[in-house]
Amino acid sequence: MTISTPQTMYEKLWQSHLVEEAQGETPLLYVDRHLIHEVTSPQAFANLRFHNRPVRHPERTIATMDHNISTRSIKIDAAGEGAANQLRALAINCKDFGIELFDMGHKNQGIAHVIGPELGLTLPGTIIVCGDSHTATHGAFGALAFGIGTSEVEHVFATQTLRQNKAKTMMIEVKGHVGAGISAKDIILAIIGKTGSAGATGYVVEYCGEAIEALSMEERMTVCNMSIEFGAKAGLIAPDQTTFDYVEGKEYAPKGDVFEQAVVDWTNLKSDIDATFDAVLTLEAKDIKAQVTWGTNPGQVISVDGIVPSPEDFSDPVEKESCINALKYMGLTAGTKMTDIQVNKVFIGSCTNSRIEDLRAAAGVVQKYEGQQVVDTIDAIIVPGSYRVKEQAESEGLDKIFINAGFEWRLPGCSMCLGMNDDVLAEGDRCASTSNRNFEGRQGRGSRTHLVSPEMAAAAAITGHFVDLNA
Amino acid sequence: MEKFNTHTGLVVPLDIANVDTDQIIPKQFLQKTERVGFGVHLFHDSRYLDHAGTQENPDFVINKPEYKGASILLAGENFGCGSSREHAPWALQEYGFKVILASSFADIFYGNCINVGLLPIKLSETEIEQLFKLSPDAQLTLTVDLPNNTVTCGELSFKFSLNEFQQYSLENGVDSVGWTLDKLDTIKAFEAKMPAWQ
Numbered sequence: 313m314t315i316s317t318p319q320t321m322y323e324k325l326w327q328s329h330l331v332e333e334a335q336g337e338t339p340l341l342y343v344d345r346h347l348i349h350e351v352t353s354p355q356a357f358a359n360l361r362f363h364n365r366p367v368r369h370p371e372r373t374i375a376t377m378d379h380n381i382s383t384r385s386i387k388i389d390a391a392g393e394g395a396a397n398q399l400r401a402l403a404i405n406c407k408d409f410g411i412e413l414f415d416m417g418h419k420n421q422g423i424a425h426v427i428g429p430e431l432g433l434t435l436p437g438t439i440i441v442c443g444d445s446h447t448a449t450h451g452a453f454g455a456l457a458f459g460i461g462t463s464e465v466e467h468v469f470a471t472q473t474l475r476q477n478k479a480k481t482m483m484i485e486v487k488g489h490v491g492a493g494i495s496a497k498d499i500i501l502a503i504i505g506k507t508g509s510a511g512a513t514g515y516v517v518e519y520c521g522e523a524i525e526a527l528s529m530e531e532r533m534t535v536c537n538m539s540i541e542f543g544a545k546a547g548l549i550a551p552d553q554t555t556f557d558y559v560e561g562k563e564y565a566p567k568g569d570v571f572e573q574a575v576v577d578w579t580n581l582k583s584d585i586d587a588t589f590d591a592v593l594t595l596e597a598k599d600i601k602a603q604v605t606w607g608t609n610p611g612q613v614i615s616v617d618g619i620v621p622s623p624e625d626f627s628d629p630v631e632k633e634s635c636i637n638a639l640k641y642m643g644l645t646a647g648t649k650m651t652d653i654q655v656n657k658v659f660i661g662s663c664t665n666s667r668i669e670d671l672r673a674a675a676g677v678v679q680k681y682e683g684q685q686v687v688d689t690i691d692a693i694i695v696p697g698s699y700r701v702k703e704q705a706e707s708e709g710l711d712k713i714f715i716n717a718g719f720e721w722r723l724p725g726c727s728m729c730l731g732m733n734d735d736v737l738a739e740g741d742r743c744a745s746t747s748n749r750n751f752e753g754r755q756g757r758g759s760r761t762h763l764v765s766p767e768m769a770a771a772a773a774i775t776g777h778f779v780d781l782n783a
Numbered sequence: 784m785e786k787f788n789t790h791t792g793l794v795v796p797l798d799i800a801n802v803d804t805d806q807i808i809p810k811q812f813l814q815k816t817e818r819v820g821f822g823v824h825l826f827h828d829s830r831y832l833d834h835a836g837t838q839e840n841p842d843f844v845i846n847k848p849e850y851k852g853a854s855i856l857l858a859g860e861n862f863g864c865g866s867s868r869e870h871a872p873w874a875l876q877e878y879g880f881k882v883i884l885a886s887s888f889a890d891i892f893y894g895n896c897i898n899v900g901l902l903p904i905k906l907s908e909t910e911i912e913q914l915f916k917l918s919p920d921a922q923l924t925l926t927v928d929l930p931n932n933t934v935t936c937g938e939l940s941f942k943f944s945l946n947e948f949q950q951y952s953l954e955n956g957v958d959s960v961g962w963t964l965d966k967l968d969t970i971k972a973f974e975a976k977m978p979a980w981q
Contacts, residue, residue: 331973332966338948340963342973344981352868354816365960380814394814401816438981445867445891459867461895463959471963473970477946479890509801510861513890543864545890566980574980609801609864630800630860637799730866732810751805751865753828 318584320481321548322516325456325581329439331473338475344438345372346468347424348411350398351379351732352443356466357405367469370410374433375402377415378423379444380732383695383722386417391733409469420563422698422724425449425663429533430700432562436551436578441468446663446748448539452532453559454551454581456516459540479545480590482515483583486523488597493782495673496531497665497746497765499523500538501603501613503595508631509611513543515591518583523597524549529558530669537664538748541610550582604650604778605750605763607638612750614650616768616780622646641752642760643740651778655762657743658692658773659755661722662729665746665766666697671705674766675713677781681774686718692773693720693735695727719773731755744772784900786956790881791926792854795845796918802858803865804892808874821870822877855925857914858885863892872896882927884934886911897949898959902927904934904943913939929954 319327331340353375360367367373377399382390389396399416406413414421420431425446428434436454441447443465450457464474484503504511517539519532527535532549539547556575559565566574601615612634614621620639623646626632639646644653660666660674671694686692694714696702702724705711711721728735729747731754737743739758746769750761764772771779812824824836830845832838839846845853856875862885863871872895875883880901886908888896896903904927906914914936917923926935929950934941945953952959963970 332969336947336951338946340966340970342970342977351813355818355869358817359960363960365964392814398814398816435980443867443869445865447867459891461867461869461872461891461898463869463895463898467960467963470960471967471970472974473963475948475959475963510864510887510889513861513887540865540891543861543889570979573978577978577980609803634800730805730810732813749803749805749865751803753809754805757809757828757834 318586320583320587320589321454321518321550321581322456322479322481325437325439326478328437338477340473341439341476343441343468343472343474345433345440347428347440347442347447348373348375348465349378349424349444350402352462353405353465354398354401355462356469357409359466360409360469365470367409367411368472372472373411373469375406375411375413376421376424376427377402379726379730381416381725382733383725383727383735386723388416395733419699422700423663423666423726425537426666426697426701429453429529430562430698432559432565435559435565435574436555437581441474445540446537448544448547449533449537449663451536451539451547452529452549453555454548454578456546456548458546479516480514482512482517482591482593483589484517484519484593484595485521486519486595486597487521488523489526490523490597490600491782493767494600494602495765495767496527496534498600498603500535501605501610501763502600504538504542504610505603505613506595507542507593507611509541509609510543512539515544516546516548517544518548520550525552528669529554530667533667534664538610541748551578602765602768602780602782604768606642606644606650607635608641608750608752610748610750610763612638613763616650616778617783618650620644620646620648620650651780653762654777655742655744655772656690657737657741658690658769659695659728659743659745659747660693660766660769661695661697661727662747663697663726664748666695666701668701668704670746670766671696671701671710674770675710677767677770678713678717678774684717684774686773687776690773690776692718693722693728695722696724698724717774728755744769744778784956784958787900787902787929787953789926789928790854791924792881793850793852794855794857794914794918794923794925795850795853796857796915797844798859798915800859801861801864804863804868804871805865807863807871808868813868813870818873819877821874825874825878849922852879854879855882855884855927856880857911857918858883860885860887862888864889867891867895869895869899872899872901876901884911884914897953900953900956902929902953906934906941906943910941
């Protein structure tokens with residue numbers, strides 16, 4: 313009998329993907345699935361061509377058009393010539409290198425981090441990479457998933473591996489149960505508010521505790537999606553029956569006996585009871601309230617029943633300075649009630665919050681306002697994460713609920729999360745956004761972003777300001 | 784990738800924490816399919832007063848005459864946070880930067896810098912603070928010696944460390960893809976043992 317050292321889930325994923333750890337070299341890990349899109353792949357393909365190298369496993373690679381596509385038209389040039397060039401380049405590259413592509417209007421098209429899970433491309437126990445920092449989303453399945461740069465995209469294309477230094481591990485336990493009306497977005501924003509925007513740099517985070525176990529897969533994806541927003545390399549949630557039930561039967565997921573064997577393997581992925589983490593953070597779920605960001609990084613966040621903080625509230629000189637700069641950029645005065653902040657734009661979408669449950673939650677809030685309309689001065693858009701989400705929402709009549717209330721019902725894509733297409737905010741616009749980043753200029757030069765849940769965004773569209781829905 | 788050995792250059796101090804990749808290279812400039820053409824858009828929203836980028840903002844530190852030609856960026860903590868866009872290090876490199884000094888970097892950005900041959904150096908908060916205090920007097924020149932892992936500035940000298948393989952790769956301009964392709968048999972042996980579902 314051998315006595316093995318207790319391992320965290322991250323260590324198990326690491327060990328099961330370690331191809332080689334040669335003396336003097338960074339460890340080499342196997343990559344199971346590579347998601348690509350039009351923005352971060354063209355230069356990688358160009359280098360492959362230059363060196364006359366093939367894509368080693370085109371069948372482990374899936375391409376989608378998502379970052380700079382129009383949400384008004386499926387025409388490839390509908391979001392401008394620059395975008396069209398990249399989209400055409402992706403189509404040519406995929407054809408030349410034998411990669412399956414979900415192009416404009418394809419039934420499987422959508423945001424990479426929405427389609428991976430819904431198609432069963434995302435599996436527990438795998439390593440998934442993509443040239444996009446929100447790849448952390450797939451960690452909701454117990455997959456080690458992280459964003460990579462274009463040089464690494466090229467490395468994965470050519471070798472199906474990556475060199476990675478081992479990260480430290482952090483356990484974030486959310487004890488007990490959240491109150492009614494508290495969403496997964498509130499949980500992750502509350503976590504980031506506690507750690508600060510770089511609190512997990514150098515770590516892979518594992519989320520656990522009753523409040524996490526109680527989440528659906530879509531909610532878990534929202535949590536893991538924002539791991540990068542406090543610097544984490546990746547976020548993980550142990551796969552359980554909720555996970556297996558979600559994966560089973562999905563188009564690309566294993567079937568029959570292979571699936572049964574997979575579930576046995578996946579069940580063993582969870583961190584061993586005595587495993588030790590380099591850092592531990594504990595939150596009480598009952599203390600988590602609905603969250604809104606007030607500043608220019610996701611760590612600058614507060615409960616909706618709170619007030620805009622003052623620089624004097626921060627003892628750390630860097631945080632104090634950041635607060636001064638953020639208030640100036642955001643055009644906010646310390647002491648203002650969060651519920652008094654008026655918005656003129658609402659965006660419901662992005663890889664954080666564009667799945668069917670997000671749209672149901674937003675539609676539910678719209679219905680609670682019984683026939684009230686989006687405020688005249690507000691442009692509110694709903695951008696489903698994928699064509700499958702869009703189709704499902706329409707089959708449930710959610711599109712009608714939104715359209716009748718004065719929202720625009722758009723085509724899938726990354727849209728206003730980063731505004732690479734024409735869904736851009738103007739200078740001074742203030743947006744209630746379900747996306748993941750409130751950086752200066754993120755949604756448009758001089759624009760002001762407040763990150764919120766889909767419920768809060770829907771309520772802001774109808775009332776014109778942030779609302780404490782649980783008051 | 785070009786080899787990196789030693790570099791002496793002018794330092795420009797950008798004393799702001801959490802400079803994200805959206806600030807380094809805003810999204811509207813990511814629509815190129817080549818690796819070039821990003822330098823002119825570096826720090827666009829801070830660097831230019833207008834959308835088109837025709838009017839330089841004279842208050843932005845990089846635009847100040849005394850920092851023209853700087854090749855070393857002295858940055859605040861958590862530099863490069865946000866997206867995985869390698870366009871950020873490409874833009875910094877094309878502008879003329881060879882080295883970035885900070886007390887901390889975001890993980891993906893740090894790796895991207897190494898992969899393109901732009902040297903990210905982590906120093907302690909105290910050391911970075913010392914350099915920021917010296918730099919407003921302008922014309923602060925530093926020498927970075929990669930083989931010896933030192934940053935020297937007059938009488939000041941700081942040590943830094945890099946992961947062994949990253950250091951080797953930068954010093955030797957290693958083609959990392961070619962390096963790994965030489966191990967294809969090892970990768971194939973690994974694949975042969977993978978479970979069916981994987």
